[in-house]
Amino acid sequence: MATSKAPISCHVLDTVIGRPGASIKVTLSCLSAPNKQFGSVPHTFTGVTNSDGRIAEWENKFGVEVWSVVNEGSDEDEKNGTTVWSLKFDTEGYYGEGKTFWPYVELTFRVKKGEHYHVPLLLGPYNYTTYRGS
Numbered sequence: 001m002a003t004s005k006a007p008i009s010c011h012v013l014d015t016v017i018g019r020p021g022a023s024i025k026v027t028l029s030c031l032s033a034p035n036k037q038f039g040s041v042p043h044t045f046t047g048v049t050n051s052d053g054r055i056a057e058w059e060n061k062f063g064v065e066v067w068s069v070v071n072e073g074s075d076e077d078e079k080n081g082t083t084v085w086s087l088k089f090d091t092e093g094y095y096g097e098g099k100t101f102w103p104y105v106e107l108t109f110r111v112k113k114g115e116h117y118h119v120p121l122l123l124g125p126y127n128y129t130t131y132r133g134s
Helices: 066-072 091-095
Strands: 008-014 025-030 044-048 082-089 105-112 117-124 127-130
Touching (some): 008 082, 082 117
Antiparallel strands (some): 025 044, 082 105, 117 127
8 A cells, every 4th residue: 555646647548539548557667777775676566547547556566665666766877866667558458459559558758756757648549649747
């Protein structure tokens, strides 16, 4: 259970039907080398978008929370206080096999310690757009 709001959130909107993209599996991964404090614990989190197209809570099988990884940073990015992350959306699972050009959409971005990042995905079976939200 999360103790505070995750510093990384996402939102999926299906541009074909003009509604939130519900029940989309999403994987959030820290791609930076982990801080020694976490040892070899994978910094991978999972979630499924709710009826509003949002992830209510990120889960990690080791009990690690997203905010702790962002706040602790990584050994390789310690000097600038940033980490590199990716969001991977299972778009083929949402649209159905062979019904989308994108089996998945993966977005990679840099996160600065102490800031919140909201990443909206405007999704269609043959196109997508994203931006840094607020």
